[in-house]
Amino acid sequence: MVYGHSDPGRSHIIEPVTLKILVAGGFGAGKTTLVGAVSEIKPLRTEELLTEAGRPVDNIAGVEGKKTTTVAMDFGRITLREDLVLYLFGTPGQDRFWFLWDELATGALGAVVLADTRRLEDCFAAVDYFERRGIAFTVAVNCFEGADNYPEESVREALDLDPGTPVVMCDARERESVKRVLISVVEHAMLATAATS
Amino acid sequence: MTGDGATDDRWFDDAAGPVVRPYAMTRGRTRSAAEDKLDLIAVVVADRVTPGSAADQTLSPEHIDIVELSRDTPQSVAELAAELDLPVGVVRVLIGDLLHAALVRVSRPVPPAELPDERILREVINGLRAL
Ligand SMILES: Nc1nc2c(ncn2[C@@H]2O[C@H](COP(=O)(O)OP(=O)(O)OP(=O)(O)O)[C@@H](O)[C@H]2O)c(=O)[nH]1
Ligand SMILES: [Mg+2]
Numbered sequence: 001m002v003y004g005h006s007d008p009g010r011s012h013i014i015e016p017v018t019l020k021i022l023v024a025g026g027f028g029a030g031k032t033t034l035v036g037a038v039s040e041i042k043p044l045r046t047e048e049l050l051t052e053a054g055r056p057v058d059n060i061a062g063v064e065g066k067k068t069t070t071v072a073m074d075f076g077r078i079t080l081r082e083d084l085v086l087y088l089f090g091t092p093g094q095d096r097f098w099f100l101w102d103e104l105a106t107g108a109l110g111a112v113v114l115a116d117t118r119r120l121e122d123c124f125a126a127v128d129y130f131e132r133r134g135i136a137f138t139v140a141v142n143c144f145e146g147a148d149n150y151p152e153e154s155v156r157e158a159l160d161l162d163p164g165t166p167v168v169m170c171d172a173r174e175r176e177s178v179k180r181v182l183i184s185v186v187e188h189a190m191l192a193t194a195a196t197s
Numbered sequence: 198m199t200g201d202g203a204t205d206d207r208w209f210d211d212a213a214g215p216v217v218r219p220y221a222m223t224r225g226r227t228r229s230a231a232e233d234k235l236d237l238i239a240v241v242v243a244d245r246v247t248p249g250s251a252a253d254q255t256l257s258p259e260h261i262d263i264v265e266l267s268r269d270t271p272q273s274v275a276e277l278a279a280e281l282d283l284p285v286g287v288v289r290v291l292i293g294d295l296l297h298a299a300l301v302r303v304s305r306p307v308p309p310a311e312l313p314d315e316r317i318l319r320e321v322i323n324g325l326r327a328l
Contacts, residue, residue: 018238044279080324
């Protein structure tokens with residue numbers, strides 16, 4: 001933990017407890033839409049500067065010679081209480097940016113894997129990742145055209161999910177729907193915590 | 198995009214985002230001692246001291262922006278980066294400087310390696326229900 005120099009006379013600004021939930025899923029699965037549906041701010045973007053190799057730039061020397069690019073992570077904020085703030089981070093989709101996932105995943109409360117039933121295989125990687133890292137996640141089946149042809153059981157089977165992993169149907173554009181998804185993630189995280197302690 | 202960008206004095210192109218200047222701002226440094234600990238949701242708070250009073254000539258306008266932004270409202274590292282439109286890595290270095298100069302504090306109540314306790318999780322669920 002990092003603290004600045006403490007000062008007994010400092011003001012009584014409330015420093016919130018901050019938590020984060022990751023939102024993963026394939027290209028165009030609705031991650032930004034989901035974040036936007038519940039965020040109190042317009043989804044913001046943070047960027048990280050990368051070299052061609054896909055690692056953060058370490059040193060300015062030689063940067064001009066290499067191709068640099070930025071990768072964006074969009075995020076939203078939900079102030080649950082003055083002293084409790086939840087952030088949602090959309091994960092960058094491409095595999096080569098996985099070190100950013102590692103950073104995002106550290107300390108995450110849990111994750112949403114958004115599934116588009118037209119391209120379920122797009123979320124294999126995310127499911128694998130969270131399973132391996134032991135991060136509680138909920139699979140949210142986004143209600144694009146044709147999603148209703150995909151009952152929970154077939155999604156579960158196609159993704160080879162552990163029986164305990166929740167699968168919920170959602171419409172990423174609908175606030176209430178997204179709230180349900182997030183509650184499912186936190187409930188699942190709570191069970192996981194209880195199970196390991 | 199590999200635009201030559203030579204036509205004007207812009208230091209960025211739209212696709213690539215800021216490339217050179219942000220790291221010039223940090224004098225080429227990309228790591229600070231505190232960086233590893235500065236999670237995207239770590240909260241930065243500036244105490245109610247005017248940065249001017251520190252009379253620190255080495256503060257850049259971006260340092261001062263961070264202090265001002267986090268004075269009244271604690272800001273997460275991610276929010277500061279978005280607000281200043283700078284890469285997260287750059288903002289971390291700048292915050293590291295400010296920490297070093299004792300101009301800000303960074304709080305990270307939940308140790309990143311652990312999950313928050315059950316009470317907090319329950320509060321999150323209740324908070325979400327009440328939205
Ligand atoms: N019908 C329907 N359309 C949706 C839903 N969610 C998102 N969309 C649409 O799908 C498109 C892609 O959504 P985004 O939120 O941009 O997806 P994304 O995962 O952020 O995409 P990338 O960041 O490019 O990977 C947009 O045009 C949305 O309006 C949904 O639940 N139902
Ligand atoms: Mg997106």
